[in-house]
Amino acid sequence: MPFKYPPGKTALSSALDWFILGPMEVPLTAEIHQEGEWFIAFCPEVPEANGQGRTREECLANLRQAILLLMADRREDARNRLNKAADLLDLV
DSSP states (O other): OOOOOOTTOOHHHHHHIIIIISSOOOOOOOEEEEETTEEEEEOTTSTTOEEEESSHHHHHHHHHHHHHHHHHHHHHHHHHHSOTTSOOOOOO
C-alpha cells in the first residue's frame, strides 16, 4: 500500500514544510549565467534541477521550485519503499 500523507498534506506541501519552514537549513549553490535574453541556473548539489527565466530573480525562483519538486518526489518514493512496520518520523 502506498504511503498516505496526512489530510491536507501533499508531497509538495510536506517538502515545502521540511525545506522552508523546518528548523533545518540546507545551504545549496546556484550556478547562474545568461544566454542571450535568458538566465539559466543549475544546482551542483541537485544536478537534476535547473531553472530559467527572463530575469535573474525569475530564474532563481524556478530553480528553487525545481529543487522542491525533486525533493518532494524523492521523499514520496523513499517513503513508499520503507518497511511498513517502521515508525516514520520527520526530522523537523
